[in-house]
Amino acid sequence: MARKSKRQAVVAKKERISKKKIFKTALYVRLSIEDVRDRKDSDSIGNQTYLLKQFVEERPYLEICSIYTDNGQKGTNFDRPEFNRLMNDVRAGKVNCIVVKDLSRFGRDYIETGNYLEKIFPFLGVRFISINDNYDSFNTENINDGLIISLKNLLNDVYTKDISKKIISTFRERQSKGEFIGAHVPYGYSKPEDGSYKLGVDEEAAVVINQIYKWKVEGLSDTVIARRLNDMEIASPSKYKYLKGVWKNDRYNNSIWQRQAIKTITENEVYLGHKIYGKIQASLYEGKRKSRVPRSEWTIIENDHEPIIDQETFDIVHNKRMKVNEEFCKRLEKNKHLEKKENIFKNIAVCGDCKNKLIYKRQIKNTKVSYYYLCSTYHDNGGYKCTKKYISEKDMIDAVYTSIGSMINIVTSIDNIISKANSSIRFQEEKDNLANEIKKVKSQIERCICLSSSLYDDYLDQLLTEQEYLYAKNKYEKDKDTLKDRLDELQLQKKKYDEIYTHENKWITAFRVFEDEKVLTKEIVTSLIETVELYSDRSIKVNFKFRDEYEELLNYISTLETEVKSNEQE
Secondary structure, eight states, X not given: OOOOOHHHHHHHHHHHHHHSOOEEEEEEEEESSOOOSOOOSTTSHHHHHHHHHHHXXXXXXXXXXXXEEEETOOXXXXXXXXXXHHHHHHHXXXXXXXXXXXXXXXXXXXXXXXXXXXXXXHHHTOEEEETTTTEETTOOSOTTHHHXXXXXXXXXXXXXXXXXXXXXXXXXXXXXXXXXXXXXXXXXXXXXXXXXXXXXEOHHHHHHHHHHHXXXXXXXXXXXXXXXXXXXTOOOXXXXXXXXXXXXXXXXXXXXXXXXXXXXXXXXXXXXXOEEEOSEEEETTTTEEEEEOOGGGOEEXXXXXXXXXXXXXXXXXXXXXXXXXXXXXXXXXXXXXXXXXXXXXXXXXXXXXXXXXXXXXXEEETTEEEEEEEEHHHHHTTTOSSOOOEEEHXXXXXXXXXHHHHXXXXXXXXXXXHHHHHTSHHHHHHHHHHHHHHHHXXXXXXXXXXXXXXXXXXXXXXXXXXXXXXXXXXXXXXXXXXXXXXXXXXXXXXXXXXXXXXXXXXXXXXXXXXXXXXXXXXXXXXXXXXXXXXXXXXXXXXXXXXXXXXXXXXXXXXXXXXXXXXXXXX
C-alpha cells in the first residue's frame, strides 16, 4: 500500500475535525458558604471558574456559552437559582454539555445526582464532564466509570449526612447543658461579652417589652400596639438590631412593627428567664425537613438568665390570648354551617401599589354571608406601608367578567382580519423567503465552525503561524457571532409567522375557549389572567396572560392597515 503524503494526511485530519461536534458548554460552579472573603482554597468561586475555563480552552470542541454560579447554595438539594437557570437553558437547546470541577460541586444527594447522570442528561443528549473525577459521559473506554461515579455520589451523600449527624448531636448535647446561644439572640437580650452562655438584658429594648406587656394587660390588640409603637417611632426588633450593628443588611432599616412581632414577644417564655431550644427543628441525616415542634418536645432550661417579665404578668397576657382564641373558635363552630365559597382569585388578586396578595375575608351579618378583598400589607401592618383598599367579591367578579367580555369581542374581530391576511399570496411568499434565508444562514454558520475547528491542527502542523492562527480564529468567531445574531432574528420572525400571525395564536386560542361562558369561574380566571390589581378608589386593572402575543398581533394588524392605506393612496 502506498504511503500517504503529509498533505493528504493533513487533509484527512481536517475532514475528521470538521465533522466533530462542537458542544455548547456550560460551566457550573457551586460553593456552600457565601464567598464573602477572598478565599484561597481550590473550591473558591474564582478558582473553580478559572480551572473550568482552562480545561475548556484546551479543547476546541467545547465552546463556552455561559457560566452558572450558585454561591452559598447547599449541594443536598437541586433547588438552586443558577442550577434551575442552567436546566432551563438545557431544555431550550442552548446547552448540551456541562463541566464541573468535581461531583461534589454538582450535588451531594446520591439518588438525585445519579438520576441526573444516568437518566436525565442521557435523555436530553447532554454531555457531562467532571474534571477531578476524570469522568466524561461521552468516553466509553472505561466500562467501570458508571460504577465509580455511583460510588463517589454515595460517598458524597454519606459525608454530608455524617457531618449533619455530628453537628446536630453536638448542638443537642450543648443545649441540654444550656451551653449554646443561637445565631439570633431574642429582642430584649444581648450576647455576653465574657464568652459565657448567660443572656444579658438589653435595658433599652427591655423598656419596650415591658410597655408591650402593659398594653396587653390593658386589653389592647396586637394591631393597635404595633400601630402605637410605629406612631411613637420606636424601632422594630429588626431595625433595632440593624441600628445597633448586629444585623448588616440595609433592608432591615425599613422594617416596622407588625402584629406578628407583638404576638411573638407576648408568647415567648424567654422573657421569664427561661432558655428554650428546639421550637423549630431540621435534620438532614434523619431526613427531617424544617418544621415546628410541639412544646412537649422543646428543651427548656428554667431560670437560666435574668427575666424581663414576671410570671404573673406573663400569665395574665397568656390567659387573655387564650380567651380570644377560644372565642374565635366558638364563632367558627357557630358559623360552620354557613356557606363557604371558593376564592376564584386566589394568588391572582393583588394590591395595585405594594403588589402583595389581597386577603379574602368573610363577613357575617344576620346569618347573611358576604365576601370581600383587602390589601394584606395594610391589614398586617396596622395601616402602615400601604393605603387602605377594599372591594366586595361581587364587584370584583362583575368588573373582571366585563373585561374578559371586551377581550373576547376583540378576538372575534381580529380573527376575521387574520383570515383575510393569511390567505394572501404575499403572506406565503414571506414565509418561504424566511425559511430559505434561515437555511442559508445555518449553512454559513456550519462552514465557519468547520473552518475554525481545522485551524488548530493547521497551527500544530505549522501550516499557519501563531499570528495567522489567532487572526483567522478571531475572524471566524466574529463571523459566526454575527451570523448567529442574524439567525436569531430570522427564527424569531419565522416564529411570529408560525405562532403569532395565525388563528393558533395563544391569546386567541385561550379566549376562544370561553367565548360562550356566562358565569365567571376559577378555571376561566386562572387560564386567562395573570393578576388583578386593586386600587384605593376600588378600580381594578386586569393583566391578562399572553400579552406579548396580543401586542405582537396588534402591531402586525397595524402594519397591514398602514400598507392598505398606502396602496389606496397610490
